[in-house]
Amino acid sequence: MEDLSMDVDDGQLDDLEDLPTSIIVTNMEPGVFRNLDLRNDFESIFRNFDGDATFQYLKSFRRVRVNFTSSQAAAEARIQCHDLKFGENRLACYFAQHVDKENNNDDPHLQPPLPYKQFLISPPASPPVGWEPVAEAEPTINYDILSALANLAPGETHELHPPSEKHPGIIVHVCEEDEEDALNTDRAPKITQTSRPPLPCER
Template sequence: MHIKTTKCNRFCLVASVTNQEVFSRPEAQASFEALFRSFDPEVQFQYFRSFRRVRISFSDALAAAEARLRLHKTDFNGKEMRLYFAQSVHIGSPRLEPPKPEKQFLISPPASPPVGWEQSQDATPVINYDLLCAISKLGPGDKYELHTATPTTPSVVVHVCEDERGDSSAPDDSDQDDKPRPPRPKIIQTRRPDYSPGVKQ
């Protein structure tokens, strides 16, 4: 697709009208159109009320230039009227072009990769062995400071949770026979609130 270019249309004027009567009253429209029909009897008008603009199409470029020269920044019903030449945008090719061949290999899976193209390998994950070693040496109830506190940041401390049996390591069969297991905590169900018929939903 080519880069768009903007060209000036010598046969069209765009009027910036702040007077709303031009868009609502036929009498105001007739007096507005009479200003431009004196330069070209075959002039055509298109009203865009939301944008407060009027597109004026002339059959002669000289008539459009003369109307712009004489009526630009003139008074119309107590409001200033400004005139500009309309611009036409040229984008280039009227149809959408396919992508260039050197970009087609990005389709997954690549239909026709270029010569020398290889699949990228995933990076190896970074493992902090010092941290793993320090955590493995911790016992129940111990803590390990990962980051020392500074005047602007807090410290980061890892606490090892207590095991239910009071031992973080898996006990042997002999230990299971000798040590009695503590009873599991009982889950207390939340009591339902009392129904009060006086409250209206």
């Protein structure tokens, strides 16, 4: 178990009135929830900061809520016990839900956290003075490609790239057009209707 005699910066404990009096300890050693001796060792760590600290074990979440009698004790325990090695794991300590003492209406239900940081999505900024949109360029017409496509005759082959020792050749085979299909291009294909299954009396 690591030594907890580290110094706490006084600046870290300013404005203690706004801090909660409870911390949540996560990444718990699983044996704490079933071994009484290991549980006593765990509780003795936090009773060094407050002899009247109470503990709530949440086995399903592998975490413990530690309640102190003052915000200063909770802050000191949070600073000194965070990343403390206990058993095979290192504890992670976080402050519990903040309670606004000025607007506390003694509601026992869980309240949403206070909006300490609300970063609203700003609308897009206006363009700078003198900015003008760039007109899209006109499409480039390659007449060589159009001419080559027009010269492709059905049934002929056209070599686009000759073969080499490392690469195969590229040859385009133009499909021959069926005369019957060419004459009936406007005729819609006939859709065969699915027959109904036979009735029990017809089987």
